[in-house]
Structure formats: C-alpha cells, structure tokens
Amino acid sequence: MIDALRRLWRTPQGVLGSVLLAVLILACLLGGVLAPYSPEAMDFAGRFAAPSARHWLGADQLGRDVLSRLLVGARSTVPLAVAATFSGALVGACVGTLSAYLGGRWDEAITRTIDAVMAIPHLLLALILVSTLGKGSANAALAIAVSVAPSMARVTRSVALAVRQQDYVKAAIARGEGGAWIVLREMLPNVAAPLIIEATIRVAFAIMLFATLSFLGLGAQPPASEWGLMVSEGRRFMHQAPWVIVAPALAIATTAICFNLLGDGLRDALNPRDER
Amino acid sequence: MSPVLQVRDYALDYVTRDGTQRVLQDISLAIEAGEVLGLVGESGSGKTSLAWAIMRHLPGNAREAPGGRIHLGGTDLVAASSKALETIRGRRMSMVFQDPSTALNPTLTIGRQVSEVLVRHRGLSEKEAWRAATEALEHVDLRDAAGLMKRYPHQASGGEKQRVVIATAFACRPELIVFDEPTTALDVITGARILELFGRLRAETGVAALYISHDLALVSRVADRVAILERGRIVEEAPADRIFTAPTQDYTRRLVAAVPRPDHRLVGDQVTGETLLRAEAIAVRYGRKRLFRAAPAAATEDVTLDIRRGEILGVVGESGSGKSSIARALTGLADYDGVITLGGRRIDRTGGMDRAYRRAVQIVFQHPDSSLNPRQTVADILARPLRLYGGDVSTVPALLEQVRLPAGHARRYPHQLSGGEKQRVAIARAFAARPALVICDEITAPLDVSVQASVVELLLGLRDTHGTAYLFITHDLNLVRQIAHRIVVMRAGAIVDLLDIDAVRQGNVSPYTRQLMAASPAPVG
Numbered sequence: 134m135i136d137a138l139r140r141l142w143r144t145p146q147g148v149l150g151s152v153l154l155a156v157l158i159l160a161c162l163l164g165g166v167l168a169p170y171s172p173e174a175m176d177f178a179g180r181f182a183a184p185s186a187r188h189w190l191g192a193d194q195l196g197r198d199v200l201s202r203l204l205v206g207a208r209s210t211v212p213l214a215v216a217a218t219f220s221g222a223l224v225g226a227c228v229g230t231l232s233a234y235l236g237g238r239w240d241e242a243i244t245r246t247i248d249a250v251m252a253i254p255h256l257l258l259a260l261i262l263v264s265t266l267g268k269g270s271a272n273a274a275l276a277i278a279v280s281v282a283p284s285m286a287r288v289t290r291s292v293a294l295a296v297r298q299q300d301y302v303k304a305a306i307a308r309g310e311g312g313a314w315i316v317l318r319e320m321l322p323n324v325a326a327p328l329i330i331e332a333t334i335r336v337a338f339a340i341m342l343f344a345t346l347s348f349l350g351l352g353a354q355p356p357a358s359e360w361g362l363m364v365s366e367g368r369r370f371m372h373q374a375p376w377v378i379v380a381p382a383l384a385i386a387t388t389a390i391c392f393n394l395l396g397d398g399l400r401d402a403l404n405p406r407d408e409r
Numbered sequence: 410m411s412p413v414l415q416v417r418d419y420a421l422d423y424v425t426r427d428g429t430q431r432v433l434q435d436i437s438l439a440i441e442a443g444e445v446l447g448l449v450g451e452s453g454s455g456k457t458s459l460a461w462a463i464m465r466h467l468p469g470n471a472r473e474a475p476g477g478r479i480h481l482g483g484t485d486l487v488a489a490s491s492k493a494l495e496t497i498r499g500r501r502m503s504m505v506f507q508d509p510s511t512a513l514n515p516t517l518t519i520g521r522q523v524s525e526v527l528v529r530h531r532g533l534s535e536k537e538a539w540r541a542a543t544e545a546l547e548h549v550d551l552r553d554a555a556g557l558m559k560r561y562p563h564q565a566s567g568g569e570k571q572r573v574v575i576a577t578a579f580a581c582r583p584e585l586i587v588f589d590e591p592t593t594a595l596d597v598i599t600g601a602r603i604l605e606l607f608g609r610l611r612a613e614t615g616v617a618a619l620y621i622s623h624d625l626a627l628v629s630r631v632a633d634r635v636a637i638l639e640r641g642r643i644v645e646e647a648p649a650d651r652i653f654t655a656p657t658q659d660y661t662r663r664l665v666a667a668v669p670r671p672d673h674r675l676v677g678d679q680v681t682g683e684t685l686l687r688a689e690a691i692a693v694r695y696g697r698k699r700l701f702r703a704a705p706a707a708a709t710e711d712v713t714l715d716i717r718r719g720e721i722l723g724v725v726g727e728s729g730s731g732k733s734s735i736a737r738a739l740t741g742l743a744d745y746d747g748v749i750t751l752g753g754r755r756i757d758r759t760g761g762m763d764r765a766y767r768r769a770v771q772i773v774f775q776h777p778d779s780s781l782n783p784r785q786t787v788a789d790i791l792a793r794p795l796r797l798y799g800g801d802v803s804t805v806p807a808l809l810e811q812v813r814l815p816a817g818h819a820r821r822y823p824h825q826l827s828g829g830e831k832q833r834v835a836i837a838r839a840f841a842a843r844p845a846l847v848i849c850d851e852i853t854a855p856l857d858v859s860v861q862a863s864v865v866e867l868l869l870g871l872r873d874t875h876g877t878a879y880l881f882i883t884h885d886l887n888l889v890r891q892i893a894h895r896i897v898v899m900r901a902g903a904i905v906d907l908l909d910i911d912a913v914r915q916g917n918v919s920p921y922t923r924q925l926m927a928a929s930p931a932p933v934g
Contacts, residue, residue, distance in 0.1 A: 300780035304838075307740040308794060309767035322784040 140402040147398025153391035160207035168201035172358045181374040191376035193367060199380050206358035206381070209270065211388060214339040217274040221281030222332035228282070229289025230320050233297050234312065244290065247283045255280040256345060263351040270359075273352035277339050288331050292324045299323075326403040333396035337389030344385070360385050411483070412439040413584050413617035414463065414502075419477035421455075421462055421641075424470045432458050433641045436477075440585065443615040447632030447649065449625050449664070451857035452828075455641040456621045460587050463619070464504055465494050482584060500530040502585040503578040508594045509570035513562040519546075520558030523577050530581045545576040549606055568599035572606065579610055588620045592627070596727040597884060601928035604631060623857065626668050626887075629653055630930070637661050667862035670931055671890035674910075675869060680720040680894050685845055685878050686739070686770070687715040691747040693734040708734040709902040712747075716846060716878050723893030724882045725925065731902040732882045736850045739880070740772045768798045771839035775851040777831030781823040787834050788819035794841040811874075812837040812867060829860035833867065840871060848880045853888065865892065886929045890914075898922045 141147035160167070169189075176196035184191040190199040232243040250258070259276035266272040296302065297320070305319050344361015346352035353359035355366070360381040367377035421433040432455040440446045450456040461467055463479055465486055479486040481502055489497065506512040513522060523545060524538035533541060539558070546554035549572040562570055571591060578586050588607075592600030608631075611618065622628045628635055629649045636646040637660065645658040656662045691712045709731035716722050726732045737743035741759040749756045751766055774780035781790055791809070792802045806816035812833040823831055832852060839847050849868070853861040869892065871877060883889050889896060896913055898906040898921065906922045918926070 300774040300776060301782040303742050304772070304774065304780055307742055307767065307772050308797060308842075309741075309762070309764050310797070319782055323782070 137399075137402045141398045144398045144401055146394045147402060150391055150394030150396075150398050153387060154395060157207065157211055157388060157391060160204050161211055164204035164207050168198075168204045170198040170201045172197060172202045172205040173356055174198070174201075181370065181377075183374075184376055190380045191374065193363075193374070193377045194370055199363075199377060202358035202363060203360070203380055203384055206360050206363060207384075209353055209357055210340060210343065210360045213270055213274045214277070214343050215336055217277035217343070218281055218332055218336045218339045221278035222285045222328060222335070224278070225282040225285025225287075226289045226321065226324065226328050227316070229286035230293045230316050230324060231312075232286070233290045233293030234302075234316050234320060236297070240290075244287075247286050250283045251287070255342060259342060259346060260349070260351065263346060268351050268354065270353050273343055273346045276346070277342050280342070281335055281339065285328065285331065285335070289324055289328055292327050293320055296320050296323045326400060329403060330396040330400045333392040333399065336392040337385075340385055340388060412441050413444075413482060414438075414440040414619070415478070415480040416459075416463070417478040417480075419459075419462065419479060420474035421458060421467075421477075422472045422474065423468075424472055429472065431641060433462070435642060438636055438643065438646070440617045440619060442584070442617050443611075444634070445611065445618045445620055445632045447628035447635040448619060448621045448638055449623065449628050449635060450638035451623060451664075451859065453640075454638045456638050457589060459638070460504070460589050460619070460621055463585075463587060464498065464502070465489070496530070499526055499583075500581050501583050502587065503581070503583045504587045504589065505571075505574050505578050505591045507590040509567055509574050510562070510594070512574050513570055515562050517561075518558065519560055519562060519565065519573050523558070523573065523580065526577055526580050542576075542580070545580050546573065549573075549576040549579075549610070551576075566599075567595050568603065571595060571599075571603055575603070575606065575610070579614060579616070582614060582616075584617060586616055586618045588618060590622050593622070593624075597886070597928045598727065598924060607631070625652070625664055625858065626931075637664065663859055667859040669862075669885065669888040669891050671887045672914075672931065673891060675865070675891045676721060676894070680717050682718040682720075684715045685718045685720075685751070687750040688735070688739065689713050689748045689750070691735065691738050691745050691749070693731070693738050693743050693745050695743070707902060709738075709899075712899075712902075712904055714897055714904070714907060716880060718845070719872065719876045719878050720895070721872070721879045721881055721893045723889035723896040724880060724899060725884065725886055725889055725896060726899035727884065729901075730899040732899050733850055734902075735899075736772060736848045736880065736882055739770060739848060741767070764798065768842045769845045770848065771842050771844040771846070772848040772850060773832070773835050773839050773852045775854055777828060777835050777855070778823070780835050781831055783823055785822075786819065787821055787823070787826075790823075790834060791819070791838055791841055794838060798842050800841060800843075808837045808841055809834075811840065811871070828856055829864065832856060832860075832864055836864070836867065836871070840875070840877075843875070844877060846878045846880065848882070850882045851884070853883065853885070861888075886925055887931060898925065 142151065174197060176192065179188070179192050179196040180194060182188050182192040182196065188198050188200065190203065192198055193202070228243065232240045258280045259273070262276035262279060263272050266275065302315060302319055305315050340361070343352055344359070344364060347359050347362040348365035353362050355362065363381035364378055364385070367381070371378050416436055416438050419433060419436040420431065422429040422431050436459060438446060448456050448459065463486070473487065477487065481497065484497065486497070513519070520539060520542060523542035524535070527533050527538040527541050528535060543554050543558055546557060551557055551569060551572050557565060557569065565573065592603050595603060620628060620632050629652055632649050634646060635649050635652045636643050637658070639660050645656065645661045647657070652661065653665055656665050692710050693708045695708055712731070712735055714722070724732045724735065734743060738745035739749065741762045744759055747757070751769060756762055756766065787809070788805050791805045794800070795802050795804065805819055809816055809818055814830060814833055814837070818826065818830070823834070826834065853864055856864060865888070868879065872879065881889060881893060890910065890913060893910055896906070896908050896910060897904055898919070900921055906919050908918060912918070
C-alpha cells in the first residue's frame with residue numbers, strides 16, 4: 134500500500150490529484166472552523182454582494198457568504214458521494230466478477246438482469262428509491278449506490294472475463310478451490326485497478342446526481358449548503374449574481390477533476406508490473 | 410563483389426525511464442548475394458531490434474550510436490531519408506514476420522494486400538497487378554490462388570497466410586529478405602513445408618536473406634553461415650555445419666549442448682510398475698448445444714491411455730490435435746465423457762473429483778506469466794496448496810530450494826522474476842501438493858533453449874526424489890524422445906500411436922508419426 138502511494142506521487146496527475154483531495158478533506162474536516170461567517174447568517178443589506186475583501190466569493194440572494202457555505206457544504210457533499218459510489222462499486226464488482234466466474238447460463242441470467250436494471254435511467258431509479266424510502270441525504274446516498282452498482286458490474290464483468298481465462302484461475306479450479314476464494318482472492322484483486330479508476334471517475338457523476346436529487350427536494354434539504362442545492366438555488370439569479378452559481382459549480386468541477394486525476398494516477402500506481 | 414547487406418560497427422540504445430540501455434553493440438556482418446545468414450539468440454539478445462534497425466523502423470526511444478553503418482547494395486540506409494526508404498522497403502528489401510495472423514490486415518482481401526505491393530513498387534495497373542499477384546501466389550504452391558485472392562485473412566489457414574506473406578516479400582524480387590522466426594507460430598509439419606518452399610525460392614531468385622530464430626538446430630539447416638548473438642553482441646560467426654561440430658565460444662557451446670537430441674536419452678530406467686491413472690474413452694466437447702446450433706465437434710474422441718507410477722508419458726501432436734484437452738479433462742477444467750480411474754476409484758464427471766484426486770494430479774501450464782497470480786507474492790502462491798491439502802506453510806523455503814531458487818524469492822512478485830524462474834515457481838507449486846502425477850502442458854515452449862534444458866533437468870531430478878509420474882505434453886518430438894518412457898501421438902482429437910520409446914527408436918511407427926519425425930530432424934553433427 135505504501136509502495137502504491139509512493140508510485141502515485143511519482144506521477145504529476147497523482148500529485149495534483151492528491152493535493153486537491155487533501156484540500157477537499159481539509160474542507161470536510163475543518164470547514165466549519167475555517168469559514169469566516171456562519172453559513173446561515175443572513176444579511177439583507179448585503180444581498181448579491183459581489184466578490185470583495187469582505188466576501189471573497191460574494192454573497193447570495195439572502196446575503197449569506199458563499200465561501201462559508203461552500204466550506205461547510207463540503208461535508209454534506211463529498212463524503213456522501215464518495216461513500217455511495219464506492220459501496221455501489223464494491224457490490225457491482227462482486228456481482229460482475231461472480232458473473233464472469235460462473236459463466237454460461239448464470240452469466241446470462243445475471244447480465245440480463247443488470248441490463249434490465251440499467252434500462253431504467255439513473256435519475257428515475259434514484260427517484261423511485263428515494264420516494265419509497267423517504268427524503269433525506271442517507272437515502273439519497275443509498276439510491277446513488279444502487280444506481281452505480283449495475284454499470285460497475287458490467288465494467289467488472291468485461292475485465293473479469295479476461296481474467297477468467299488466465300491460467301492462475303484455471304490453476305485454482307484444478308486445485309479444487311471454492312468459488313468464493315476464486316472470486317474474492319484470485320480474480321477480484323486483478324480487476325481492482327480498472328475498477329478503482331472507473332469508480333473514482335464516477336464520484337463526479339454521483340455528486341451531480343446527488344445535486345439533482347437535492348434540487349428536486351429529495352436529497353439534502355434547505356437551508357443545508359450542499360453544493361448541488363446551492364447550484365439549483367443560485368440558478369434563478371444567474372444573470373444578476375453569477376458568482377452564486379459559479380462558485381459551487383467550480384467546486385463540483387474541481388472535485389470531479391480531482392477524482393479523475395487521482396483515477397489516472399492510481400491506474401499507474403496500482404499496476405505493479407509497470408514498476409520500472 | 411560487394412555484399413548485398415553490410416552492417417559495420419552498429420550500436421543501438423533504448424532510452425527508458427531509468428536511463429539508456431544498450432541493446433546492440435559492435436554489430437558487424439555482411440551477407441553476399443544468394444547467401445543466407447542465420448542469426449541466433451535467446452530472448453532479449455536484440456535479434457529483432459537488429460531486424461528493425463535494418464528495415465529502418467525503430468521505435469521512438471531508440472538511439473543509434475554515431476559511426477554505425479548499414480548499407481544495402483550501395484545505399485546507405487542510416488542516412489537515407491524516409492522518402493527514399495519508402496521506395497526501398499518492399500522493393501529492395503522486405504520482411505517476413507513471425508505471426509502470419511497479425512502480419513496481414515484482417516479488413517482487406519488477400520488479393521488487395523499482395524497486389525498493392527506490385528502497384529506501389531512495380532508501377533503495374535490494378536489489373537496487371539492482380540494477375541501478377543495470382544501468379545505469385547501460385548508460385549508459392551498455394552492451391553486455388555485465384556480463389557484465395559478474394560478471401561480475407563481469417564478465411565485462410567496459418568500455413569496459407571505465411572505463404573501469402575512470403576509471396577508478398579518475394580513479389581518485387583528484392584535483394585534482401587529479413588525472416589523473423591517465420592515458422593515459430595506454425596505447426597511442425599507446416600513449418601517444415603514453409604522451409605522447403607523457402608529453399609526453392611531462394612535457389613530460384615538468388616536472394617540474400619537474414620534468418621532470425623531462437624532455434625539453433627533449425628537455423629543450422631536453413632542458413633549458410635550462422636551468427637550467434639548474446640546480449641547485443643555477436644559472439645561467434647561460422648559456417649552452419651561448423652557451429653554444431655566445432656563451436657569455439659563458451660556461449661555457443663552451451664547453446665549447442667542445450668539443443669535436445671533424440672538419441673541422447675536423459676532417463677535411463679524402465680518403468681513397469683502398477684497403473685497410476687487410467688483414462689478411458691475420454692471425449693471433450695467445448696460449447697453446448699443451443700436452440701439454433703448443433704453441438705460443436707468434439708475436441709478429443711475416445712482417447713484411452715494409462716500412466717504408470719513414476720512414468721513419463723509424452724504426448725505429441727500439432728496444435729488443435731486435442732492434447733491440451735486431455736490435460737483439461739484430467740484436471741477437471743473441462744467436462745468430459747468417459748471414465749478416469751485413479752487408485753481404483755472411478756470418476757466419470759468433473760464434479761466427482763475430490764480433494765484427494767486434485768492433490769494427486771497437478772498441472773503446470775505453458776505460460777508462467779499467466780499461471781501465477783500477479784497480485785500474490787511467491788510465498789502466497791506456494792502457501793496456498795500447502796494450506797489446502799494439509800502441509801506445513803513453513804516449508805515454503807524448502808520448496809523454493811527444491812526448484813533451485815533462493816529463499817529470498819518468496820517475498821517477490823511474479824513480475825520480478827524471469828520466465829525460467831516463474832516456471833520454477835509454478836513447478837514448486839505443483840510439487841507442494843506432493844502429487845503422484847504432474848501434467849506438464851507445453852511447459853518448455855515459451856522458454857529459451859538453455860532455460861528449457863535446465864527446467865527439464867529439474868523435472869527429472871524431482872522425479873528421482875519423489876517418484877512422480879509426468880504427462881509431458883509438447884510439440885517438440887526431439888525433446889520428448891529424450892525423456893519419455895512411452896509416447897502418445899495425437900492427431901485431430903484421436904490417438905494415432907501409443908508406443909514404447911524403443912519402438913519409436915526402431916521406427917515402428919505410423920506414417921503420420923514418421924512425417925512428424927521427418928519434420929523435426931535432429932540437429933546436424
């Protein structure tokens with residue numbers, strides 16, 4: 134693990150991604166302390182205040198400091214999206230690998246089921262789940278996990294099919310190993326690298342989906358300063374005060390780029406064969 | 410007369426992430442018109458780099474040392490512009506590749522690919538080129554050349570494709586042809602026919618050729634002179650017949666000694682013990698019957714064989730003859746019809762193979778790269794069978810020592826080992842189960858000849874200590890004749906011959922086996 138991190142920091146993508154991630158983690162942990170104002174402190178005299186020394190990123194329609202809201206909002210945005218993506222990815226990975234390992238009719242059945250679930254648009258699936266389970270961030274995260282899982286299962290299956298053909302899997306079968314050992318110990322570590330890359334990239338989508346759910350009133354509830362919610366709230370004042378929407382949008386974009394870079398860096402770092 | 414190809418003081422480096430690496434050093438050689446120079450080296454010796462240097466198609470990280478010269482006829486190839494090279498490549502020199510299935514473009518018909526060269530270099534019209542291409546294909550003994558011209562590469566066999574590549578190479582009557590292991594990817598008999606063809610074309614056209622191979626025995630039959638390449642240097646150059654009879658360098662001597670000779674037996678004992686494993690009427694089918702598709706033909710049909718305790722049973726055949734399917738059936742990797750009997754127990758389906766059977770019958774695969782899990786250390790890999798079949802995990806260093814690897818290798822990952830070392834780890838894993846039978850599926854094929862010899866020696870040593878029986882699957886008849894007690898010859902899923910080694914020596918064999926033996930002659934000298 135230490136080796137993988139050292140290799141990660143040898144690539145420029147890895148360094149940049151790690152730095153951005155560190156900033157994000159810092160915002161998640163210390164957002165409330167670092168924020169210059171309370172995220173909910175309203176100031177009607179300072180509505181739509183442009184970015185200045187007082188409000189670095191300006192103020193919104195209720196005069197709330199955008200920077201403070203961003204910093205505090207990081208905690209309700211990033212960890213949930215990451216957790217949702219990775220739990221969904223893990224489930225998807227296990228199902229996909231199992232499907233590739235079993236092959237034949239089982240593979241067919243699992244793949245068709247995945248196809249059927251994927252035919253439902255992500256947003257619709259998430260909406261159905263949230264409206265059944267009830268509003269709130271935790272349920273929204275669960276809905277995102279469920280909507281990530283099928284596509285991850287597909288990606289995993291295609292990688293695992295190649296791994297299935299490798300002689301070490303055949304050797305394990307010839308040795309009389311059980312299915313659980315082969316899937317979890319022989320195959321899964323070898324499909325992990327593309328999966329982690331895919332999952333880190335999907336974090337960006339998860340943040341967007343989470344924002345959409347919040348926008349529709351099913352995820353985070355106002356006055357929470359979740360970034361997606363901030364974007365949707367600021368949408369109405371786009372021409373009047375563009376910074377209200379630009380700041381959270383940039384934050385989402387930066388987070389997405391951060392995870393993309395990290396994914397790129399990890400791809401090299403997680404492949405011990407590339408160690409030169 | 411000046412030589413067709415002259416290479417003088419040529420050196421080449423590759424720039425990699427940790428510095429430059431010298432791949433070729435002080436290369437000087439010359440090929441006269443009508444002469445074939447064989448270039449022999451083990452993997453990593455730089456022989457293919459030299460071929461690409463001559464063809465002037467080097468990768469972007471290659472750096473040529475100043476002062477090196479490559480001349481084709483009177484033309485300086487190193488100084489030639491890429492424009493000039495376009496008219497030289499294919500016209501004055503051409504190349505035949507190792508794997509004909511990747512050398513042809515799968516989206517173009519064979520006719521297009523052959524005639525394109527003629528349009529390009531001989532300035533023929535499309536129609537004339539098509540006719541000339543058909544003639545060229547006929548000239549390399551392809552039946553129904555006109556029909557073949559309209560087909561796509563996947564509709565032709567490996568041997569046919571290699572003939573097409575050769576026809577293309579000869580089409581413009583080049584001065585020089587570079588052959589890069591042209592028969593390695595082909596079956597023994599197909600390869601032998603390709604060599605016959607090459608001999609004939611060479612006599613007709615008087616072309617000069619550089620023939621690259623790892624197979625010293627083969628090169629010494631094809632080439633007039635042989636150059637031995639070791640780590641980027643030519644260590645010895647001599648007439649082909651002298652390389653085997655009177656090698657002057659240590660390295661050459663080692664290479665010559667490692668070439669398997671069928672008359673030089675490595676196993677002296679006779680095995681007459683009880684039967685260990687008996688396979689009766691084994692049939693293996695891949696794929697199943699579907700709604701709109703009949704069940705595919707069987708890969709093997711009615712194969713019956715038995716292995717005695719401590720015996721080495723060689724299985725020989727061309728690719729697709731079903732020899733690997735037998736290995737898969739015996740290890741439960743493929744479903745089979747028929748009965749396997751081990752120690753009095755009848756097993757008629759893969760589900761019936763219990764832990765005791767799995768422990769007794771172990772397999773070593775052809776490619777050590779793919780048979781060792783890249784995410785596990787050598788220690789993990791070796792500990793697994795010990796845990797599974799009840800052994801002591803602390804014996805891992807002893808297992809490594811048994812295959813003559815240092816105990817420190819236990820902490821390494823497979824990619825940190827060489828090909829031969831990986832194969833030794835795979836062998837150690839098989840022996841960790843204390844098996845009665847080890848199936849060796851082409852385990853020496855991807856290895857260099859000297860490594861191959863040491864792996865075979867290791868296997869024989871392990872057999873002496875443990876009394877293990879081997880089912881030794883290979884396409885190398887010479888090797889199997891050195892070590893096997895009995896030989897099974899397979900063709901198209903059926904057994905053609907099951908003979909004692911003495912019978913093979915006396916020539917009591919079926920016509921097909923005789924053909925195989927003729928296609929893999931013993932090295933000269």
